[in-house]
Amino acid sequence: MDLQQMRYAVALAETRNFTRAAERCSVVQSSLSHRIAGLERELGLQLFARSSRRVELTSAGAAFVAGARECLAAADRAVADAAAATGVVRGRLAVGVIVTAAAVDLPEVLQRYRARHPQVHVVLRSGRSDDLAAAIREGDLDIAFLGLPEGERPTGVETLVLDHDRHVLVVPAGHRLASASRVTLEEIAGETFVDFMAGTPARAQSDQAFSAKGLVRDVAYQAGVVELMTRLIARGLGVALMPSAYVGPMAAGDPDLVLIPVDDGPRRVEYLAWSRFNPTPATLAMLQVLGVKPPA
Structure with missing residues (x-):
């Protein structure tokens, strides 16, 4: 054999x-x-x-x-x-990323990584933050870019905080709130919402914010793809709370969408996560590209 x-x-x-x-x-x-x-x-x-x-x-x-x-x-x-x-990094690097990652320009990072380590085969996987963290713990992923509600932290992995972000309300042009300078959760609780799938960390960020205020809302549409969510919003089918750092550049120049700050809206923390147990040379090389020094 x-x-x-x-x-x-x-x-x-x-x-x-x-x-x-x-x-x-x-x-x-x-x-x-x-x-x-x-x-x-x-x-x-x-x-x-x-x-x-x-x-x-x-x-x-x-x-x-x-x-x-x-x-x-x-x-x-x-x-x-x-x-x-011998100073040569090769092998495989499995990278996980959430669909709304905004703290780093991943294509640019991968371009620099490729220039330094052309013999490494990079595999990309998208998914929800809890699944990606579990994949790191199980050895299926080497490194991942995650986003979790403020106050939560990935467990069983090494982490580095990359950014703190606030959610904004995304509404269609012509919506009754489109001209508002700011809103509160109480003011928008009666709206029909488009949101991420129930049970995901991305969805939990908004669910927890409304629950903390004792508010109930109607989520009529659930999706895992942001582009589909924004298209539903542009058609007037609902509104959504999304991370400002991600949806801001996406909506820039789109006449069908309006972004409104939310005073008491959800907050998100983006993390870099990797295995704390014997990281591979390819993983250590990626941390170096990102300017991260792993704990001794």
Whole structure:
């Protein structure tokens, strides 16, 4: 058994298709099939259940693939550590980011990182802050840019505060409040709202602010994509509370949207988070690009 067989098994488990697995591994299908069959013979176990249309892991296969992923990750880390010892950073960097990140210009950061470390393969993943923090703790992500309600902090990871931000009210042009210089939560509680999905940290920021005031509001539309939310608002279907640092540049020059400060509105803290346990050379290199010195 060798690492290449493990890679083939993981690829087949993830694609559930011999042709797609072979394409991912850059080999012909017959070669991949032969190596998988040889692996099963060597182990004396059936790892995959096959039919003319389907390929699925057996219980033995699921256990094997879980261990294979750990072995492959360890092998990749060994190669990265060896290269780092010679001053070369290589390997994989998995970066998580919330959709409303505004404290850093991520494309610009990645451009500088690429210029310094062209041999690192960067993988980007978007999601909600709590899921991204959990992925760091579990080793699926190396670093992430998060946003949480003021007073909350990611747990089980190293963090650095990047920015503090206030939410603003986003209304369509022509709305009754469009000419207001400022508003309060009580003044807008009766509006129909567009917001992020219930249960997410992005949604919690507004929910907690209204709850603290003893106010109840109607959230008629929930979405995970800011562009869709602003389009709903522009159509007059509702209003929303959004981080000013993010929505401000987005709405600049858009005649269909108006941003209004909210005196007692939600506040958000943006964080940089990374693993506190044995960060990879690629992670340490990204922290260096960001001007962050990890704790000793």
